[in-house]
Amino acid sequence: MRNLIIFLRRYFNFFLFLLLEVICLIFVFRTNNFQRTVYLNSANGVSGKLYTRYNDIQYYFHLKSTNDSLVSENLALLQQLPTSFEEKDTASQVKFDTLRKFTNDTARKLLSTEVRKFLYRSAKVVNNSVNKPVNFITINRGSKDGIRPNMGVIGPNGVVGVVRTASENYAVIISLLTKSSGSTSSFSFSSRLKNSGEIGTVYWDGYDGGHVTMKDVPRSAKLHKGDTVVTSGFSAVFPENMNIGYIDTFYVGEKASTSFTIRLKLATNFYNLQYVYVIENLLRDEQERLEDSTRKMLK
Incomplete structure (x- = not known):
């Protein structure tokens, strides 16, 4: 004091x-x-x-909670995409008189012409390589979350890769940025030009992490720089119309060649990949069993 x-x-x-x-x-x-x-x-x-x-x-x-919220919203939107469903004409199989004894909700379900084909699960990237000949991505979801090998993986902007292995709590994805090396084959899949619909095959040439190559596109195709290339839907791994990239340059290798080779700028930024979505094809097993049995019959 x-x-x-x-x-x-x-x-x-x-x-x-x-x-x-x-x-x-x-x-x-x-x-x-x-x-x-x-x-x-x-x-x-x-x-x-x-x-x-x-x-x-x-x-x-609050960035983490904001990102988590955006991932959840994107996941909900992916689940509602038209490509997540397959049309089934079941209405003609059910007689109207039979439906009269059911409630309106039950009748709508019986008359539904859609069957869910693809289911999406979100995951956080915990490890990622970009500059190696064979690149892998590790996510914090595993078999206990329903993740299995050979499931397709996309990011917020486009295709990322395919699940290679899965433990109980983690899964490893073989990245789209993978070139053939030893026992590991390059990651290639069917794709198409979004505007005109011509089909080709996309693969990584190993030059840089921002571009891939699309081959076997017929010379009759009308190509323009900036055109979008998407998944064709011919694979059981990816739904159709998933972004892959955008035309950067294109050329014809030889005069006698009947196809273009296109260099694409990737839609996915692999250098800043934080969240991904794993795709489960709920009808894949049925499709593959039918195709295998058909091939065996034709041998």
């Missing part, structure tokens, strides 16, 4: 000066419109900058 009294006595004049200065400023701002306007504008500017900085800091610390 004694030290406080000594401190106040020593700096009494300074504190008195500050008090009088504040009182003077209050009178000036209250009695003069111009000074009051300048003060309010300056105060609003300072407080605005402080609030902006505060919101930026708050947004940074």
